[in-house]
Amino acid sequence: AQSVTQLDSQVPVFEEAPVELRCNYSSSVSVYLFWYVQYPNQGLQLLLKYLPGSTLVKGINGFEAEFNKSQTSFHLRKPSVHISDTAEYFCAVINTGGFKTIFGAGTRLFVKA
Amino acid sequence: DAGVIQSPRHEVTEMGQEVTLRCKPISGHNSLFWYRQTMMRGLELLIYFNNNVPIDDSGMPEDRFSAKMPNASFSTLKIQPSEPRDSAVYFCASSTSATSTDTQYFGPGTRLTVL
Numbered sequence: 001a002q003s004v005t006q007l008d009s010q011v012p013v014f015e016e017a018p019v020e021l022r023c024n025y026s027s028s029v030s031v032y033l034f035w036y037v038q039y040p041n042q043g044l045q046l047l048l049k050y051l052p053g054s055t056l057v058k059g060i061n062g063f064e065a066e067f068n069k070s071q072t073s074f075h076l077r078k079p080s081v082h083i084s085d086t087a088e089y090f091c092a093v094i095n096t097g098g099f100k101t102i103f104g105a106g107t108r109l110f111v112k113a
Numbered sequence: 114d115a116g117v118i119q120s121p122r123h124e125v126t127e128m129g130q131e132v133t134l135r136c137k138p139i140s141g142h143n144s145l146f147w148y149r150q151t152m153m154r155g156l157e158l159l160i161y162f163n164n165n166v167p168i169d170d171s172g173m174p175e176d177r178f179s180a181k182m183p184n185a186s187f188s189t190l191k192i193q194p195s196e197p198r199d200s201a202v203y204f205c206a207s208s209t210s211a212t213s214t215d216t217q218y219f220g221p222g223t224r225l226t227v228l
Contacts, residue, residue, distance in 0.1 A: 032214045043117070043204055043219030044156075051214070090156065094214060099144075099168060101217070103156040 002027035004093045006104035014112050015083055021076040021107045023091030033074045034092040034101070035065055044090060050074060052096075061085070086111045115139075117220035119205050125226045131193040134223045137186055138207030146217060147180055147190050148204040156204075162188065195227045 007022040025031060032051060036044040048059025055067045065076045074091060091104040118137040126132055138145050147159040160170040165182045173180070177196070182188040192199055202224050206217040 034216075036219075041221070043206070043221050044217075045219070046216045049216065096214075099161060099163075100158060105155045 002029075002031060002093050002095055002102055004091050004102055004104040006089075006091050006107050008107050009105065010108045010110065012110045012112060013081055016080045018079050019077065019081050019085075019109065021089050021091075021109065023074045023076065023104060025072050025074060025091070025093045027072075027093065027095060030096045031093050032096065033065075033067065034094075035059065035063070035074075035076050036090045036092060036103075037061075038088045038090065038106075040087070047076070047089070081109070081111050083111050083113060085109060117205055117207055117218050119203075119220035119223050121223060122221060123224045123226075125228065126195055127228050128196055129194045130227075131191065132195045132199075132225060132227075134190040134203050134205075134225070136188045136190070136205030136220060138188070138205070139218055140186065142207035142209050142218070143185070144208045144210060144215075145182060145188050146206040146208075147188070148206065148219075149201045150204060150222070151201045159190070159203075192225075195225075197227045200225055200227050 004025045013019045034049045035047040037047050038044045048057045050057050050067045058064045063078050088106045088108050090106050092101050094101045120135045145162040150156045159172045160180045161168050162182045180190045202222045204222045206219045208215045208217045
């Protein structure tokens, strides 16, 4: 069975600083990986998704993530954050051909002025 | 497109009462998911429908929970009787894919409080 671990529950950062949100997964088969963002009192929205092929995935709002198979990681990065990026971020994994997405516990990004 | 629509947005009820949550998926999407989000357990998949048929309900916590999808544009999640531990935010999501590899589009959620 697959699983996903988000290593940081909270990440405070100053505006315009870079940020990395860490995600590690485990699975015995090939996987698809996703990052979703949840703004307060809203549902989740897709930031980006990894499909087998390229290791660097670009998403919306200037975010990108790098798939590292040897380290089973899919860390999310942004070179310069804005106050509006304050939200909770979820890493998710699903086996190829599967239908059950497993979500991580979430990382709360707090951007300070 | 209006996106996934859920109602009500907030529900406060007393223990023992029946609760019905409603979802309208995005038109043309053939997969629908019900999730529950709590601080303790995070985001959990409760049940998944494809073409209106329940495919996997292994996440439904117990017999008090039931879900239906009578047609492609409507689904309900019912809790009867409700208990305080059912308090959570319940999300409905839809996608175009028979597997979950396509993007799931989430509704705004229903915040349920059981007193």
